[in-house]
Amino acid sequence: MNFWASSQKCRSRTYGLGVRYSSTVDNHAFSKSLLLPKTSFALRSNPMETEARLRARTCTDLYQWQSKNVERPEFVLHDGPPYANGNLHMGHALNKILKDIINRFHLLRGRRVQYIPGWDCHGLPIENKALLELGEDSASLPPLAIRHAAHKTALREIDTQREQFQRLGIMADWSNETTYRTIDHSYQMRQLRVFQNMVQNDLVYRRYRPVHFSPSSRSALAEAELVYKDDHVSHSVFVAFELQSGSLDALPAGPIQLLVWTTTPWTLTANMAIAVHPDLVYVVLRRGDDLPLLIVAKERMDALAGILGPVDIVAEISGSELVGAAYTAIFAPLCPGLSALKVIPAPHVTAASGTGLVHCAPAHGAEDYNAFRALGLSGEIVCHVGGAGEFTGAVLDTVGEAGKVLVGEAVLDGGSRKVVDLLKEVGALVKIQRIKHRYPYDWRTNQPIIMTSTSQWFANLDAIKADALAALDAVSFVPALSRARLTAFVQLRDEWCISRQRVWGVPIPALHHIPTDTAVLDSSTLEHILGILDEKGIEYWWEGPAEEFVPPALREEGAGVWRKGTDTMDVWFDSGTAWAMLNERSDGRPRADVCLEGSDQHRGWFQSQLLTAVASNASPYATLITHGMVLDQTGKKMSKSLGNVTSPMTVVSGGPNPKTEPVYGADILRFWVGTVDYWNDTYLGPVVLAQAAEAVRKIRNTARFILGNVGSVETRARMERVPREGLSLADKYIMHELYALEQTALEGYTQYNFAKVVAALSNFATSSLSALYFDISKDGLYANALNSVERRAVVTVLEQVLTTMNFIMAPIVPHLAEEIHEAFRETEASVFTTPWMTLDSEWHDPKANEEMKMLLRLRNAVLAGLESARGDKKIKSSLEAEVELLIPELEEPSAFVDLLQREESFLKTLFITSDATLIDEGSLGTASPEWVYLSTMSIPSSSDEDLSIRIRPAQLEKCSRCWTFTRQASDPLCPRCTSVAKLS
Template identity: 60%
Template sequence: MLCDLGHALNKILKDIINRYHVSIGDRVHYIPGWDCHGLPIENKALKDLRKEAHTLPPNTIRKAAEATARREIETQKAEFQELGIMADWREPTTYRTLDHEYEIRQLRVFQKMVERGLIYRHYRPVHYSPSSRSALAEAELVYTDDHVSHSVYVTFSVETNFASPALQKLLGSLGETSARLLVWTTTPWTLTANMGIAVHPEMVYELVRGRDAGDGILIIAADRRLALEPVVGDVDVLATVTGSDLVDTAYIPIFSSLAAASAPLHILPSSHVTPDSGTGLVHCAPAHGAEDYNAFRALNLISSSTSIVCHVGAEGAFTDEVAIVVGPEAGKTLAGQEVLKGGSKAVVNLLEGIGALVKIEKIRHRYPYDWKTNEPIIVTATSQWFANLDGIKQDALQALEKVSFYPEISRNRLESFIKSRSEWCISRQRVWGVPIPSLHHIPTDRAVLTSESLSHILSVLQTKGVAHWWDGPVSDFLPPSLSAEEGEWRKGTDTMDVWFDSGSSWSQLPEQHADVCLEGSDQHRGWFQSQLLTAVGARSSEGSTPQAPYGTLITHGMVLDQEGKKMSKSLGNIVSPMTVIKGGKDKKKDPAYGADVLRLWAATVEYWRDMSIGKTILSQAAESLRKIRNSARFILGNIGPKEVRERLQRVEQKDMHIAERYVMHELYQLEQVALEGYANYNFPKVMNALGNFANITLSSLYFDITKDCLYADSLSSFERRSVVTVLEQVLTTMTRVMAPVLPHLAEEIHHTLQGYEDLAMGSSVFAKKWEPLVCPCSSRNAKVGSDVGDVQPPNWEDVVAEKSMTELLRVRSAVLALLEKARGDKNLKSSLEAEVDLILPSRARPIRR
C-alpha cells in the first residue's frame, strides 16, 4: 500500500531513535519488515482479478495475493528510502510475514501455545464481518457513533397454564388467562434466534393495563414505567412481582427452525439485566450476544453447538432453516435475506403482521464496524479457534511491570485491554494467510490440533513449503496415529489472525527481545498486545518469571489535518508524504519541501498526542529548517575550507573572550539537552533547543557582534582565530545534534566540512562516534613531545560567563532600544553614527572577561 502520513511519522520517529544510537556508538539491530497477509491484500488482489473470492480456488487467490504483496512492498520500500530511513534495504536483510522462514517460526510459536493447552475450538458468538466473510478480533473493529438502527418493542405471549406459580396466581386473581412480555431490541433480526427472556431476580416488575379499551396485560420493570410512557401510553398498575417470581415462566416463541417444534421458551434470571434502558426484560439470543451466551452457559442451558439457535450463514443472510411459526404468517421464510439490510426489515414486517410489534423507533447509536471494509459487523455464532488468555493474563501483566512506557499514561491503556480479555479469536475465514493446520475427521466432525499432529505437519511444511497445506493431499499431513483411523479426513481451511502473524515477530530477534517498540496508539489493541500474549504464551513455564518481548513501548498519536480533523478521502484533506517531499502537480500550491522538512515536522510535534499537519504548519517547518541551514551556511562561509582550517592555530578556552566562552557554554547546554532529550525520546525538546540556539544565540547575537571581526580582521589575528575556533566547534556539535532528525542537511554540512573528496569514499556523519564536547585545540596545539592523553579538555559549562553575559545583554537591550528611538526620531540614520557612553554606579562590580 502507498505510504501515508501515519506510516511516515512512524518510520521517521523510529529512524530518529536508530540514528541517535548509531551516533553515540551503539550497535543497532533494525530489520525493516512487512505484514503481508490479511484482508487488504486479498481484497486488492481480488479487485485486480475482478472476481469474488468464493468463485476462485484458494491457489489462484494466494498466488495473486502474494504478487500483490510483493509489488506493494517494493513501492513502500522506495518511499521509505525517500523519507531518509536508514536501513539495509536489500531483500535478504528485510523480513516479510510471507517468507517461508517467518511462517515456520510463527507456526512453532503456535505449536508451543497448543502444547500448553492454550488453543481450543469452540462454537460461540464472535464478531463477524459479512463484508469480509470472516470472524474479527476486537482489535479489528472501529466504532461509529452515528450508526442508524431500527429498534423495536415486541411482545411475547404467556398463557396462564405455563406461567410460574406466582404469576399464575396473580393472573388468576385478576381474572386473566394470559399476559404479554414486553422486550426491546436494537437488532430485530436476532429475534429469530430468541432462546429466552432474562429478568433480574431482585428487580420489581409490574403487571399493567393500558387505559384504552381492549388492551391486555403487559409485564414491564417498575423502574422503566415512566420511560416507557411514549411506548405503552397511560397504564394502570394492577399488581407487582419480583423477577425471581417470574423465573421459569414459559412463553410462546415467534420464530424457530422449520425442523424444530414450537416448544415454549422460558424466563431466566441474569445479573446483566439493568433498569437503565429497555423494558427490564431482555430478549436473549446466545448465538448473537456474549452476555446472553455467558448467561446461558452459567445456567447450564447450553453445552454443545446444537444447543444454540443460529439462523445466519457465512454471507450474513438468513439460512433456509428460519421461518415464523405462529399466527397468519406461519411458514413464511426469511431465507436469503441479509440481516443488516432487507432481513431486519422483513422481520419487522412479520412482527407487525402477527400483532407482536408494539413500536418501532429509529435510533442513532454507537456500533462496531470492520476497520478494513468500513462496513457494519454482526455478532453471530460460528466455530472458531481461540487462545485462552485467562491462563496467561496474569503472567502478561507481570511481564509489563518491567516495561517502560512513553508516555507513562499509556501503560494504563494496555493493561486495561489485557485485563478485559479472556480469550482471543485467532481464526479467520480467508485463504491468504498462515493456515491453522487442524485436521477434521469427516464422519464425526472431530477437529484434531495437538502437539503430535503439529510436529508431523510442520515437518512436512518445513520441507515442502507452507503453500503445500493448500496444494497437497490430506494424506501427507496425517500422522500414523490418525491415518490408522477409519473414515476420511479433511484439512482445516481457517487462517491465523494477522495479529498472530505480526505478534510473532519477536521470535526472529537474536535474543527474542526488542529494546524499543514504537507504534500508534491503536496498537494497544493490536500489535503491542499480540506480541506480549504470544511471547508469554509460548515462552513462559511454571515457576519461571514471565518476560515481555520488549523493554520500552513508545506510543504516538494520529495525524490530523490543519483544523484537527481526521483525514479522509471524502473530506479531501489527505496530505501525502510524497507530495510533501516532491511537491504536487502545481508546485505553487504544493511546493516540494524535501524529506528533512517532513522529518523536522515529525520531530517538533508532541507525537505522543494527536497532531496536525497542513500548508501553514509545513511552511513553518520549512522556515525553521531554513534558519538552521542559514546558520550553517554562515559558519561554513567564514571558517574557510578544510585545507585552511588545517593550518589554523586554535585558541585555548582560557584565552577566549567572554562572548566566545558564553557561546561555548550555550553550545554545551544545547548538547546536554539534546543527549537527554534523545535518550528519553523527547525530540521536540531537542529541536526547540536547537532552533533557539541557531536563531537567538547565533543569528541574533554572536553572528551580529562578530561580523566585523570575520570580515575585516586578518586570518591570523587572535580575535578572528578565537571566533573561528568557536564557530568550527559550534557547527560540529550542531551537526551532531541535528543529524538524527535532519540527516540530509547534516550529511551536506559534514561533506562540506570534510571535503567532498570524502563523499566518493562513502564518508558519513554517522560513521564517527558523537563524543561530548572537548576542547577543539587540545590535541592539535599540544607541544611536540608532550603526552596528548594528559591534556584535559576544558569544562565548557561556564556559569561565570553566563552570568556576566546576561548582565551585558541586559545593557545591550537597553542600548538597542535607545538607538531604535533615535532612528525613529530621525536623529541618526544608522547605529554606526552613534556613540554610546555607559555610566556605571560606583558599587557596580567589573564584568570578568
C-alpha cells in the same frame, strides 16, 4: 565561492549613507584584505538531487557499515509491519521517521542498531485487490489461484512502499534478504512453531460460540479488527412475550406480557430466554381494560412513558421472583409445538436502557452466551445464520413455513425487515423506532458486522492474562498514560478468535475427522504436518493430499477419512509473532528495546505481540511508544472525499502545482515530525510545511555562516585553538549555551521528546547565534588578523558549535547534516560514522551566563536608544554612534559596575557601535547638545541607583576597510586595520 558579496553590497547601503569620510577614499579599496566568508556550501540545495546523492551514504550503506563495525551494545527497534497495500500515507511517514530518529540517535551514541523493516502481507484487502485485478470473485477460483495472485500483489505493493520509505531517508538495509514479510517461508514457519507451542500448552481450542462476523468478508473477526461508528442507524423494536398463565402465583390473573427492547430484530428467531436482573424491582402495569398487563423494570417507567401511555401499577415483583417463569415462544402462533421458554437471571441486565428485560439469543451475543454458560445451558445453541450473513433454512424450525420469506435474506437488510413483518403478524410488535447508535464495522470493508455463532479456533487468554499484565509492569510507556489503555484492553479479553474463513493467510493446520465431524489439533499432529510444510512449503497445505498430512498413528481407518482444515490465522497472529525473529538475549532483557506504533495498536500489534510472546515464555519489548493520527491543519481527519490529504511523496517530490505543492524534500517533512508532540494527534498542511521549511532554512544559513568563516580543513589544521581561559565573555557564554543545548538535546532524545530538541536547537540558532553572537563577531572575523587571538577564539567556538549542532540535528535532518559534515570535514564519510562526543562539563559556566545576561539587559537598553536616534534621523546605523555609560557614585560595591569596568573594551562590540566608554558621573558637567539620546537603566541589585546612557554621532571618520568610525582624518585606515594591513 564568495557568498558574502551580496552582504558587502547590503553593508554599503547600510553604512555608506550620510557618513563623513573623504571623497578621495575608495570604499572598496581594501575589501580584498578582509577575511570575508567563503564556502562551497550552497545557500539553497536542490533536495531532489542532494538527497538522491546522499541516500545510499546515509541509509543503506550506513546501516550495513554499522552492522559490521560498531561493537557497542546492540539497540533493537522492532518494526511493526505496515500493511502492504497502496502508497504510503502520512501516518506511515510519521511512524517510520520517528523510528529513524531514534535509531540514528542511538547510532551516534555508539550503539549498533538492529532495525529490520517488515510488511504485513495477508488479509482481505490484498486478496480483494488481487481478485479485482483478475476480474473474478473468490467463489469462482480455486484457493491456489487466489493465493498466487494475492502473493504477486503483495510483492508489488512492497516494492512500491520500499522505494517510498527510502525516499524518506530511513536508515535500513532494504534488500529483500534483510527485511521481513509475513509471506516469507522462514517467517511463517516460526509463526507456526509459536502456534504449536501454544497448542502444546493447551492454550488453543475449538468452540461453537458467538463471534464478531463480517458478512462482507465472510469471515470471523477479532475485536482489534473492528471500528466503531457512532452514526449507524438501526430499526429497534419493542416486543411483547406472553407469560404463560399460572407461571407465577404472585402475579394477578389474566394475560400478562414481558416487554423487551432490541436493536437487532433478526435475532428474535433465535430467542432462547428472557433475562432479568435478580436485584431489580419489576412492575406489572395495566394500560387499559382490553390490553394484557405488561411487566417492565420499575426504574424504566419514566423513560418508557411515550411507549406505554397512561398506566397503573397493579403489582411489584423482584427480579429474583421472575426467574424461572415460563413464557410462550414469540413465533409459536406460526410454528405450533414450540416449547415454552424460561426467564433467567443475568448480571448484564441493567435499568440504564431498554425495559429492564433482555431478549437472549446466545448464538448472537457474548453476554447472552456467557449467561447461558454460567447456567449450564449452552449445549444446544439456536442459530439460523449462514456464512454470508443470511438466514438459512434452519429458521423454519422456529418460525414455521412462514419463515420461508426469510431464507436467503441478509439479516442486516431484507431479513431484519421481514422479521418485523412477522412480529406484526403474530401481534407481538408494540413499537418500532429508528435509532442512531454506536455500532461495530469491519475495518477492512467498512461494512457493519454481526454477532453470530460459528465453529472457530480460540486462544485461551484467561490462562495467560495474569502473566501478560505482570509483563506490562516491566514495560516503559511513552506517553505514560498509554499504559492504562493497553492494560485495560488486556484485562477485558478472555479469549482470542484466531481463525479466519479466508484463503489468503497462514493455514491453521488442523485435521478434521469426516465421520464424526471433529477437529484434531495437537502437538504431535502439528509436528508431523509442520515437518512436511517446512520441507515443501506452506502452499503445499493446499496442494498436497490430506492423507500425506495424517500422522501414522491416525491412519488406521484408511483413506478418505480425513480432510484438511480450511481456516487461516488472524493477521494479528501473523504480525504478532514477529518477536520470534529477534534473538533471545543472554542477559534476560526483552528482545526489543523499543516498539513504536500508532495508538490503534493497543488493540492490535502491541497486544498480539504481548500475548503470543507471554504464551511462549518470552518478553517482547522493553518500551512502547505511541503516536497519534495526522490530521489536516484545521484538525480534520485527512480524507480523499474532503480533498485534504497531504501525501508524503508530494511533500518530498512536489505536486502538479509548484506554488501550492513545492518540492520540499525529505528533511522538511522529517523536521516537521521533529517539531510535533507526536503522542497526540498532529496537524499538517501548507502553512505548517512552509513554517518547517523556513526553520530549516535558518538552521542551514547558520551552518553556512560558520562554514564560511572557519576556513578549510587545511586552514584549521594550521590554526592554534584558543584554550578556555583565553576566550572572551561572549565566547564563554555561547559555549555555556551550547552545553545547555546539548544537555537538553540528549535529554530530549533519551525521553523520546524530539520537539524539545528541535525547539532548543532552533532557539539557539536564531537567538543565541544569529541575533547575537554572529552579529557581534562579524567585525572581528572579517577585519581582524587571521591569527589574532580574538579571531582564533571565535573560530574555536564556531568549530565546536557547528560540530555539536550537527550531531544534534543529524537524527532529524540527516541529509542536511551530511551536507554540513561533507563541507566541514571535506569527506564523503557519513557524519554518523563519527560518535557523538559530548562537551565536557567545564563548559557549564553559570558565572559567564549570569554576567552575559546582565550585559544583554544593558544591550537591549542601548539598542532601544540607537533605534530611537535612527528614527529621529540623527544616525543611519549603529556604527555611526558612540555610547557613553555614566556610572553613579555608589554607596555599596556593585558586581554589575565591576563587570562593566572589566569588559569595557567589549562593550562597543556588544552594541555594534564605533565606541563605548564608561565615565564616572561625578566628573561630568551638563550634557552637551551633541548627545542625541539620553536614557537611564536601573543597576542590577541596586534598588535606587541608575546607570545613564548617552548616545551621539561618532566623532571620528569612517575606516574604508572595516567601516567603523575609528579613523583619524589624517590617516587612511583606523589603527587596527593599519596593523593588519602591515601584517598582510
